[in-house]
Amino acid sequence: MAQAQPKPSPLHELCSALPSLPMRLQEVGRFVAANDYDATTRSMRELASVAGADPASFTRLAKALGYSGWDELRAALTEARRPAQGSPFSGRAKSRRAGPNADVKLVHDKLEAEAAGLARISANAIADAARALHAANRIWITGFRSCRSVAELLTYQLRLFRPDAVQMVGGSGPFDLDHGAFRADDAVVVIGFAPYTLVSVETARAAHQARAALIAIADTISAPMAEGADHLLLFEAASSPGFFPSLTGAIAVAQSLAAVAFTLGGTGAKRKLEETEGRLARMSQYTVEKG
Amino acid sequence: MAQAQPKPSPLHELCSALPSLPMRLQEVGRFVAANDYDATTRSMRELASVAGADPASFTRLAKALGYSGWDELRAALTEARRPAQGSPFSGRAKSRRAGPNADVKLVHDKLEAEAAGLARISANAIADAARALHAANRIWITGFRSCRSVAELLTYQLRLFRPDAVQMVGGSGPFDLDHGAFRADDAVVVIGFAPYTLVSVETARAAHQARAALIAIADTISAPMAEGADHLLLFEAASSPGFFPSLTGAIAVAQSLAAVAFTLGGTGAKRKLEETEGRLARMSQYTVEKG
DNA sequence: TGGGCCATGAAACATATGTTGCATGAATCT
DNA sequence: AGATTCATGCAACATATGTTTCATGGCCCA
Numbered sequence: 001m002a003q004a005q006p007k008p009s010p011l012h013e014l015c016s017a018l019p020s021l022p023m024r025l026q027e028v029g030r031f032v033a034a035n036d037y038d039a040t041t042r043s044m045r046e047l048a049s050v051a052g053a054d055p056a057s058f059t060r061l062a063k064a065l066g067y068s069g070w071d072e073l074r075a076a077l078t079e080a081r082r083p084a085q086g087s088p089f090s091g092r093a094k095s096r097r098a099g100p101n102a103d104v105k106l107v108h109d110k111l112e113a114e115a116a117g118l119a120r121i122s123a124n125a126i127a128d129a130a131r132a133l134h135a136a137n138r139i140w141i142t143g144f145r146s147c148r149s150v151a152e153l154l155t156y157q158l159r160l161f162r163p164d165a166v167q168m169v170g171g172s173g174p175f176d177l178d179h180g181a182f183r184a185d186d187a188v189v190v191i192g193f194a195p196y197t198l199v200s201v202e203t204a205r206a207a208h209q210a211r212a213a214l215i216a217i218a219d220t221i222s223a224p225m226a227e228g229a230d231h232l233l234l235f236e237a238a239s240s241p242g243f244f245p246s247l248t249g250a251i252a253v254a255q256s257l258a259a260v261a262f263t264l265g266g267t268g269a270k271r272k273l274e275e276t277e278g279r280l281a282r283m284s285q286y287t288v289e290k291g
Numbered sequence: 292m293a294q295a296q297p298k299p300s301p302l303h304e305l306c307s308a309l310p311s312l313p314m315r316l317q318e319v320g321r322f323v324a325a326n327d328y329d330a331t332t333r334s335m336r337e338l339a340s341v342a343g344a345d346p347a348s349f350t351r352l353a354k355a356l357g358y359s360g361w362d363e364l365r366a367a368l369t370e371a372r373r374p375a376q377g378s379p380f381s382g383r384a385k386s387r388r389a390g391p392n393a394d395v396k397l398v399h400d401k402l403e404a405e406a407a408g409l410a411r412i413s414a415n416a417i418a419d420a421a422r423a424l425h426a427a428n429r430i431w432i433t434g435f436r437s438c439r440s441v442a443e444l445l446t447y448q449l450r451l452f453r454p455d456a457v458q459m460v461g462g463s464g465p466f467d468l469d470h471g472a473f474r475a476d477d478a479v480v481v482i483g484f485a486p487y488t489l490v491s492v493e494t495a496r497a498a499h500q501a502r503a504a505l506i507a508i509a510d511t512i513s514a515p516m517a518e519g520a521d522h523l524l525l526f527e528a529a530s531s532p533g534f535f536p537s538l539t540g541a542i543a544v545a546q547s548l549a550a551v552a553f554t555l556g557g558t559g560a561k562r563k564l565e566e567t568e569g570r571l572a573r574m575s576q577y578t579v580e581k582g
Numbered sequence: 583t584g585g586g587c588c589a590t591g592a593a594a595c596a597t598a599t600g601t602t603g604c605a606t607g608a609a610t611c612t
Numbered sequence: 613a614g615a616t617t618c619a620t621g622c623a624a625c626a627t628a629t630g631t632t633t634c635a636t637g638g639c640c641c642a
Contacts, residue, residue, distance in 0.1 A: 022588085022589055022590090023589080023590095024589070024590065024591095025589090037373060037374060040332060041331060041332070041369045043628075043629065043630090044629070044630060045628080045629070045630085053591095054590070054591050054592080055629090055630075055631090056590080056591075056592090056630090056631080056632085057590080057591090058630085059630065059631060059632085060589095060590095069630070069631070070630065070631085071629095071630070078332045082328060083328055118539075145447065146444055146447050146448065148443065148447075149440040149441065149443045149444035149447070150440065152439065152440045152443065153437055153440035153538060156436065156437050156439070156440070157437060157535055160535070205310070208310050221300070221302045221303060221306060221324065222302065222306065222321070222324035222325045222327070224321065226306055227306050227307065227309040227310050227321075228306070228307050228308075228309060228310035228311070229306075229307065232303065232306075244448055244451070244546065244549065244550065244553075246546060247444060247542055247546065248539055248542050248543045248546065251440075251538055251539050251542045252539045255535065255537060255538065255539065258535065259535065262535075313618085313619055313620085314619080314620095315619075315620065315621095316619090334598075334599065334600090335599070335600060336598080336599070336600085345620070345621055345622080346599090346600075346601090347600090347601080347602085347620080347621075347622085348620080348621090349600085350600065350601060350602085351619090351620090360600070360601070361599095361600065361601085362599095362600070
């Protein structure tokens with residue numbers, strides 16, 4: 001099909017060829033260059049009517065550029081515009097040549113990207129989800145692989161002020177046991193990113209079937225565990241340049257969720273938190289804090 | 292529960308409608324969600340052949356979602372994906388959602404503070420610590436309370452390419468058992484913030500006595516577990532206004548640490564990572580993604 | 583001025599596209 | 613068990629699509 005050769009952007013070669021084209025073709029070419037998104041989407045005739053030109057002009061333009069027809073030109077534009085395919089893990093770990101200071105620069109880039117990723121988190125969605133958490137009788141939380149750490153953090157923080165209501169899914173027993181326990185007045189939080197673990201998807205399904213409030217924390221809208229979710233909280237997993245997907249965003253989401261849920265809990269939550277911390281201190285879990 | 296009234300992304304409403312659809316329509320819907328770019332570009336029949344489904348399914352999917360036909364669904368997807376900028380086509384109105392809700396503002400402030408906290412992490416220190424990790428024969432990692440999640444994430448990521456060398460402290464047995472096992476060519480990572488857990492301090496002491504390389508990830512220079520540490524990586528725990536200490540910074544540090552250690556591992560680490568991932572995939576831990 | 587050349591628009595063409603009706607088989611209900 | 617609904621694949625349909633042909637008109641050169 002498409003031979004992978006040195007690939008000069010179709011738009012560039014279009015623009016550079018423009019001056020040598022007949023008047024009408026120049027107009028059409030300019031229009032295509034200025035509206036390349038629509039060029040890939042709308043039909044040729046549609047473009048023609050908007051551009052105020054004849055449909056045939058587009059075919060002629062394509063041929064003048066060396067393509068076999070408009071379809072081929074459009075295909076080239078489409079491919080040029082295709083979003084970067086984020087293949088996780090090893091695919092992304094391209095050989096990054098190391099210098100002495102390369103490590104430091106790597107860390108800098110990574111942190112910068114993380115910070116930028118945080119900015120794209122939707123505060124509205126988090127607040128909504130927190131309300132759902134607050135309304136729930138019981139809360140179930142699950143996550144696998146590296147997302148397990150996020151799940152555990154969320155569980156821990158929520159348990160600080162709602163110890164009797166929150167637990168991890170599959171904590172002491174097979175997953176289906178917990179799946180069967182889901183009820184309509186429960187909330188279930190599923191955390192994951194591509195590639196998605198089967199169990200998390202099944203957990204999400206079970207929650208949906210039980211009509212429990214389903215909160216999905218994921219990196220993509222199309223995450224299978226997000227299907228039918230009442231709340232979908234997106235974070236940026238690929239924000240870091242290279243290597244493993246980043247969990248900074250997921251952690252930030254989880255923490256914000258817990259924080260809002262805590263405020264919604266009001267004085268009751270606050271009292272419970274103090275109680276919990278007092279108990280921990282009495283068990284001398286802590287070293288004496290320095291004054 | 293809480294549903295958005297302005298204009299939910301076509302992808303969102305697709306994903307949330309998926310579970311209530313017949314099997315084949317679900318497959319097709321998932322395919323569209325995972326390949327929404329091609330969905331806007333290629334023709335319906337083309338998609339059908341790639342997805343291994345009947346062309347009619349796409350029409351039916353669109354209708355099931357409330358559209359008049361596939362063309363209308365595709366148009367919606369196209370508009371949703373349009374790059375922000377004016378064009379002669381759609382008169383698209385940017386509906387800025389103004390939600391001056393207190394919760395939302397809280398989340399915003401929090402995230403902003405997190406991002407600012409990331410900027411203060413020292414890249415140099417992380418790179419140095421990563422070199423120590425790389426040089427170590429075995430790596431021990433520990434963390435308590437909410438820091439346990441950080442410890443687990445770091446363990447997980449390091450194990451992806453050094454599975455035989457990395458483990459959590461106290462994983463299967465009392466802590467002092469592991470403490471006694473520390474050797475001079477080991478590295479020990481201790482994660483914590485105020486108020487500090489006793490065990491983590493003891494672990495740090497044991498590591499120090501064994502002359503193992505001690506890497507402390509903490510929020511303060513004066514952290515007791517940081518005494519005598521070879522590497523001290525600071526993060527901002529109190530960055531969030533009120534409530535719980537924030538772990539976003541700690542996570543970012545941990546991830547950066549793992550990333551640098553990975554690059555230091557070179558092709559060997561890369562090969563190991565691919566091997567590990569291959570094994571996970573073979574155990575069908577993952578759901579298949581895209582086609 | 584006349585003749586060849588070419589750009590341009592309109593209409594005709596073959597084809598690919600989205601859609602719909604129908605038959606089949608599985609699942610559900612009475 | 614029988615009746616019925618429904619999901620699903622197949623094939624025919626009307627139509628929109630990209631392409632091509634043809635007639636027109638402007639342009640330059642002899």
